[in-house]
Amino acid sequence: MGIIKISDEVHDEVRKSCQVMSRSINAQAEFWIKMGRLAELNPTLTFSELIVNELESANADTVLKVVK
Numbered sequence: 001m002g003i004i005k006i007s008d009e010v011h012d013e014v015r016k017s018c019q020v021m022s023r024s025i026n027a028q029a030e031f032w033i034k035m036g037r038l039a040e041l042n043p044t045l046t047f048s049e050l051i052v053n054e055l056e057s058a059n060a061d062t063v064l065k066v067v068k
Contacts, residue, residue, distance in 0.1 A: 004029075 006014075006029075018028035038050045045053070 011025075014025055014029050014032070017023075017032075018025050021028060021031075023031065035047070035050060038054075039045075039047075042050065042053075
């Protein structure tokens with residue numbers, strides 16, 4: 001675990017989003033970092049396609065039926 005220095009503006013956006021998404025501040029920041037990395041590695045995929053891929057990787061069969 002490490003410390004990442006972010007601007008106050010980004011921290012405020014993470015704080016606002018974590019409340020809406022029912023995540024901790026750290027979990028929200030990790031989600032954004034993970035999705036940003038996946039988007040950079042897969043520039044032709046949409047956000048929804050990235051989520052479906054992650055659910056498939058986690059073998060979330062029942063959730064996939066709802067998403068697809």
